[in-house]
Amino acid sequence: MQIFNSLTRRKEELTPLEPGHFRIYVCGPTVYDLFHIGNARPFIVFDTLRRYLLWLGYQVTYVQNFTDIDDKVITRAQAEGVPFAQLAERMIGEYYRDADGLNIMRASLYPRATESIDAIIQLISRLLEKGHAYEAEDGLYFSIDSFPAYGRLSGHKLEDLVAGASERLGDTAGKRNPLDFALWKYKKEGEPFWPSPWGDGRPGWHIECSAMSLENLGETIDIHAGGVDLTFPHHENEIAQSEAATGKPFVRYWMHNGFVNIDFEKMSKSKGNFFTVRDLAARYPYSILRFFILQAHYRMPVNFSDELLDAAVTSWKRITSSVDHLAFVAAASQDQPAGTAEENGLLEAIAACRQAWQKAMDDDLNTADAIAALFDLVRAANTAASTGRVSGQALLQARDSLIELFAVLGLDPAASAEDGIPEEITRLAEERGRAKEARDFAKADALREEIQARGYKIEDTPQGFRILPS
């Protein structure tokens, strides 16, 4: 499988350091609020990567942190008048609710910053010993001048960054370089703090992720992923801290997803142009949100609007109704002979789909192309089903492939299967069927309307009528 590595800006063959086992770290949410669809993109995309690697037969250790102590958490907790830990705990619960809805697999481990203080302190100590960190007025800082490779990931030249930073930030008391970033912030009045060898305080944002990755996955991991906006400074800083401390490569493949835009502008909390997944889920099924995200390649920016989501609904329905219909026709086609030309055509289409699907997934997780391959199979299967010359077994084979391959994308096209049709509706439908047999179309249509009024619809097929939720 090829993956675009942000570090080298090239597609590279993806191989694990330890044969058969990938170690992945994904930057998780800062738990001060519900997450929005833009935040959801990396969760969905890298969950899909994980599912694909599992499907390929790899073992995957997948770590996603919760940043549960941070300026935003503190500010929000103060505004709500609750302890920060209480807010964080609540938001972690809310995270799980939406993430589960989006069918994002639970991580192998969810380390929290506040539970990783020891590891953070140890890491800072190592940096101090090696001369990469120093004390300033308000805390401990990382000295970027002590790490010559600084800027490599983001492609920034140090002097450009420094020039920009000096203008904006001016000189911070005791900082050696305006770009030096905080490792440990000394406590301020009214803020939570933890004891450390250097005084009470709390960790900086960047050191958290380094410490949690090193502690839980080891000094060199395979994949570290997140949104493109984390490239600088967050990931750049993580590399500097981690590699300065260990002397080893921190991450082998860096992956960054593109933004979700509104009117071609980045969706973000600070711009206020965001939709939380929670709000969207009230209007669209979670599966539609996931399907929508996966219809675009993960590195491309994607625009977001109700119109596009509506189109995704229609699009997805084409898949689910096909999967649904195939089961129905297959049940009615048990005694069809196998080996017809139509059947062989379908079997070939299944093989072609699986091949095209995997080729797309192998090419830097091209889910858009992978979905296109699945649509091709939908058409072939629908056509095959309508000929009446294909065995139920072959139809189910097509259906199983659709279900299997969509499952790797975290989607279940069989989820909307017809179950729980009320007896009353079935009775009405049967009555309509008899009226239709008797060519009493007025009565048949009246009954169909009544069924529709109750939220179901009737489809007549060569194999008989079907009742579906409308």
Place this chain on the structure above:
RNA sequence: GGCACCAUAGCCAAGUGGUAAGGCAGAGGUCUGCAAAACCUCUAUUCUCCGGUUCAAAUCCGGAUGGUGCCUCCA
């Protein structure tokens, strides 16, 4: 100002050297008592523009234009 990324049909979106996938929307047709669903056909001689390389360019190179992002918390 510095550094990146993007530009493909009415809309969304794949495609990185061999003659434009897929979805939505639209038109016509088949099937149906009528519907619905499904299927078939049609809908970009062309990929923002201008040069260049090549037998061959949406794809590579140079330039222009437009848009976005990062450089400050941000997925």
